[in-house]
Amino acid sequence: MKNIKQFALGTAVALGVGLSGAMTTAVQAEDSNYVPLLTYRTGPYAGSGIHIANGMHDYLQMLNERDGGIGGVKLAIEECETGYNAQKGVECYEATKGKGALVYNPYSTGITLQLIPKAGVDKIPVLSMGYGLSAAAVGSTFPWIFNVPDTYWDGASVVIKYIGEQEGGLENLKGKKIGYIFLDAGYGREPLPLLEQLAEKYGFELLQYPVPGAEMQNQSSQWLNVRRDRPDYMVMWGWGAMNPTAVKEAVKIRFPMDKFIGVWWSAGDDDAAAGGEGAKGYKALNFSGVGPDFPALDDIKKLVVDAGKSSTDASSIGSTLYNRGVLNSVIIAEGIRTAQELTGKKVITGEDMRLGLEALNLDEARLAELGLKGFAHPMKVTCEDHAGSNPVFIQEWDGKKWRQASDWIEPMTDVVRPLLEQAAAEYAEKNAPWPARTEPCPN
Amino acid sequence: MLYDIFIDPFVQMYQMPDFFLQVLWEGFVAGILYALIALGFVLIFKASGVFNFAQGIMVVFAGLTLVGLNENGVPAYLALILTIGVMGVLAYGVERVVMRPLVNQPEIILLMATIGLTYFLVGFGEFVFGGEPKQMITEQLGLPTGSTAFEIGDRGLVILQHIDIAAAVIAVLMVTALAIFFNKTRIGRALRAVADDHQAALSVGISLNQIWAIVWFAAGLVALATGIMWGARSDVSFALEIVAFKALPVLILGGFTSIPGAIVGGLIIGFGEKIGELYWGGLVGGGVESWLAYIIALIFLLFRPQGLFGERIIERI
Numbered sequence: 001m002k003n004i005k006q007f008a009l010g011t012a013v014a015l016g017v018g019l020s021g022a023m024t025t026a027v028q029a030e031d032s033n034y035v036p037l038l039t040y041r042t043g044p045y046a047g048s049g050i051h052i053a054n055g056m057h058d059y060l061q062m063l064n065e066r067d068g069g070i071g072g073v074k075l076a077i078e079e080c081e082t083g084y085n086a087q088k089g090v091e092c093y094e095a096t097k098g099k100g101a102l103v104y105n106p107y108s109t110g111i112t113l114q115l116i117p118k119a120g121v122d123k124i125p126v127l128s129m130g131y132g133l134s135a136a137a138v139g140s141t142f143p144w145i146f147n148v149p150d151t152y153w154d155g156a157s158v159v160i161k162y163i164g165e166q167e168g169g170l171e172n173l174k175g176k177k178i179g180y181i182f183l184d185a186g187y188g189r190e191p192l193p194l195l196e197q198l199a200e201k202y203g204f205e206l207l208q209y210p211v212p213g214a215e216m217q218n219q220s221s222q223w224l225n226v227r228r229d230r231p232d233y234m235v236m237w238g239w240g241a242m243n244p245t246a247v248k249e250a251v252k253i254r255f256p257m258d259k260f261i262g263v264w265w266s267a268g269d270d271d272a273a274a275g276g277e278g279a280k281g282y283k284a285l286n287f288s289g290v291g292p293d294f295p296a297l298d299d300i301k302k303l304v305v306d307a308g309k310s311s312t313d314a315s316s317i318g319s320t321l322y323n324r325g326v327l328n329s330v331i332i333a334e335g336i337r338t339a340q341e342l343t344g345k346k347v348i349t350g351e352d353m354r355l356g357l358e359a360l361n362l363d364e365a366r367l368a369e370l371g372l373k374g375f376a377h378p379m380k381v382t383c384e385d386h387a388g389s390n391p392v393f394i395q396e397w398d399g400k401k402w403r404q405a406s407d408w409i410e411p412m413t414d415v416v417r418p419l420l421e422q423a424a425a426e427y428a429e430k431n432a433p434w435p436a437r438t439e440p441c442p443n
Numbered sequence: 444m445l446y447d448i449f450i451d452p453f454v455q456m457y458q459m460p461d462f463f464l465q466v467l468w469e470g471f472v473a474g475i476l477y478a479l480i481a482l483g484f485v486l487i488f489k490a491s492g493v494f495n496f497a498q499g500i501m502v503v504f505a506g507l508t509l510v511g512l513n514e515n516g517v518p519a520y521l522a523l524i525l526t527i528g529v530m531g532v533l534a535y536g537v538e539r540v541v542m543r544p545l546v547n548q549p550e551i552i553l554l555m556a557t558i559g560l561t562y563f564l565v566g567f568g569e570f571v572f573g574g575e576p577k578q579m580i581t582e583q584l585g586l587p588t589g590s591t592a593f594e595i596g597d598r599g600l601v602i603l604q605h606i607d608i609a610a611a612v613i614a615v616l617m618v619t620a621l622a623i624f625f626n627k628t629r630i631g632r633a634l635r636a637v638a639d640d641h642q643a644a645l646s647v648g649i650s651l652n653q654i655w656a657i658v659w660f661a662a663g664l665v666a667l668a669t670g671i672m673w674g675a676r677s678d679v680s681f682a683l684e685i686v687a688f689k690a691l692p693v694l695i696l697g698g699f700t701s702i703p704g705a706i707v708g709g710l711i712i713g714f715g716e717k718i719g720e721l722y723w724g725g726l727v728g729g730g731v732e733s734w735l736a737y738i739i740a741l742i743f744l745l746f747r748p749q750g751l752f753g754e755r756i757i758e759r760i
Contacts, residue, residue: 042569046680217680221724224466225720244576248676
């Protein structure tokens with residue numbers, strides 16, 4: 001029934017405004033702040049994308065319902081379906097940027113890479129929260145791109161650090177084999193430079209198992225290779241249908257699941273549940289809250305989900321990817337609030353939003369004030385560092401749900417930061433003439 | 444280099460017989476699953492000369508219908524029967540709405556119509572069932588789960604998944620049933636007559652419309668079996684539609700009109716890509732599986748352009 005209502009609403013809106021693939025849930029007005037959400041609820045990656053989209057939408061909608069928006073100004077939220085396709089993502093960007101978009105969340109490294117050169121030209125920041133181009137953390141080169149709270153290179157360094165801890169120290173990684181199974185796309189290839197560097201530094205062998213997008217649900221060859229190579233640990237950078245298939249295949253070849261660690265995008269509840277009982281012990285990185293027990297999530301349930309203003313049902317609230325979407329919108333909302341404070345304006349522009357994101361300071365007190373105490377590690381953006389290299393934790397699947405299995409682990413910033421700066425310089429050189437930063441620094 | 448190509452792979456096969464047997468088993472299972480998908484294409488091509496672009500999405504649609512009905516409280520076996528009914532309704536609808544108005548149109552028009560059907564089923568499927576992947580109701584359907592491991596002396600284990608064994612058994616039963624249907628029944632013979640010559644079949648009173656509805660229904664049943672088996676191995680999601688195109692090299696190899704060709708072609712591709720990937724793939728950096736199947740098919744085409752079992756067409760001028 002809910003699907004029929006959504007379909008009818010979506011069709012009516014699409015017909016009414018002549019927009020294909022876009023679902024408007026609030027009408028943009030001059031007295032609102034317009035937030036387009038590039039989402040994917042269809043296609044091979046919908047299994048991950050739907051939860052993220054719901055989380056992002058519902059938090060912003062809750063602010064509208066509970067607080068009347070931010071700073072007394074409603075948020076105009078509009079979704080545009082990208083299908084995780086870079087071309088469609090750019091089409092969504094072009095179709096919505098003229099409406100006063102404050103920020104873009106591409107939810108795809110491929111789309112992010114396309115938008116990076118456009119952001120500075122159109123004066124609209126891109127928030128690629130924990131994904132995208134790692135080098136974009138260097139604010140002096142990429143003033144319009146934000147990948148707080150962590151880059152993929154931070155994540156990869158935490159995985160290696162964690163594996164080192166399990167082995168009694170990083171020095172004990174010498175001679176070990178670490179397998180890396182990844183979606184053979186910009187996203188999956190992004191951590192490779194760092195992993196290769198760490199392999200050289202610590203003397204472990206890095207075995208690579210690329211999974212082409214068309215073969216996401218047909219991974220038996222990759223896992224047969226894993227069985228033959230007998231790596232000591234497996235690390236996964238998967239998305240969409242790749243994740244549950246990989247977990248199932250790992251169970252099938254009897255790979256020890258406590259030595260199988262996914263990135264934070266391979267941490268969905270459905271991903272792990274697909275492996276059944278055999279998936280117990282599967283681990284994944286995470287930087288957002290586990291479970292539904294947060295006052296802000298209670299407000300979402302009461303004001304948005306129970307009120308029939310969400311596409312999700314209450315049982316999804318608290319799932320890893322839903323919470324991730326919520327955190328994404330928390331950062332958007334705090335960016336808007338900070339921008340309003342900095343500029344004294346209620347209705348802000350993309351340029352104002354950039355200032356707000358660059359001055360973002362989500363400390364413990366603010367998280368508690370938002371009803372999200374412990375939901376994320378405190379994070380602060382600076383003009384130099386747009387990621388923050390914040391600590392992340394390891395979560396473990398107990399057969400039914402995720403539970404936090406480690407303290408917060410700091411990334412290896414001593415290794416990651418110089419590499420980020422080098423990569424940023426290389427990017428600027430390759431894309432010459434890359435504009436020198438002229439944007440003001442708010443802090 | 445020559446050693447790596449001509450000697451080392453065979454040394455590995457000898458030194459790790461458990462692994463080699465596992466590769467053969469995985470190749471066999473993959474081959475069976477490819478063959479099941481290819482079978483759906485062959486059935487429709489045989490009867491109407493149409494390359495059914497929608498076969499992949501029919502696999503997804505059938506799987507989603509089954510799981511979706513069960514999620515809404517319909518018992519598994521009743522859901523299975525209802526899904527068969529849905530595939531029947533779909534077949535009838537396709538015949539009435541898509542095929543019948545396009546009789547005697549060029550084949551490219553019919554192909555375009557099946558592409559349109561694909562997008563309709565994608566949209567309709569997402570509208571009814573949502574875009575989220577669903578877990579196949581393997582246990583509720585009484586299909587076996589778990590695995591059995593066989594020790595190969597002291598050389599290691601071969602692990603057989605019970606669902607894979609079930610897939611093989613179901614595929615064999617399905618092919619046998621189709622073979623009996625085509626060869627021993629009146630409708631089957633009529634279908635072969637339609638495949639040979641539409642006009643001749645019409646002239647002896649065979650109903651083209653009825654045959655097409657039956658053949659689309661048969662392809663729907665094959666899609667359902669494929670959806671259950673692939674769904675049990677990963678999950679039922681729209682990504683499965685892409686996997687269905689793994690059947691293309693199988694069709695090139697086996698011929699578009701041969702049921703045995705689909706089976707043998709599927710097995711050759713299944714074995715070939717697994718052995719190629721595992722023993723020779725490393726020489727070129729791995730990841731050869733996605734294109735090796737086409738290379739195998741093209742090599743066969745050099746010698747048999749009509750495919751292994753396809754009909755040789757000779758047109759005299």
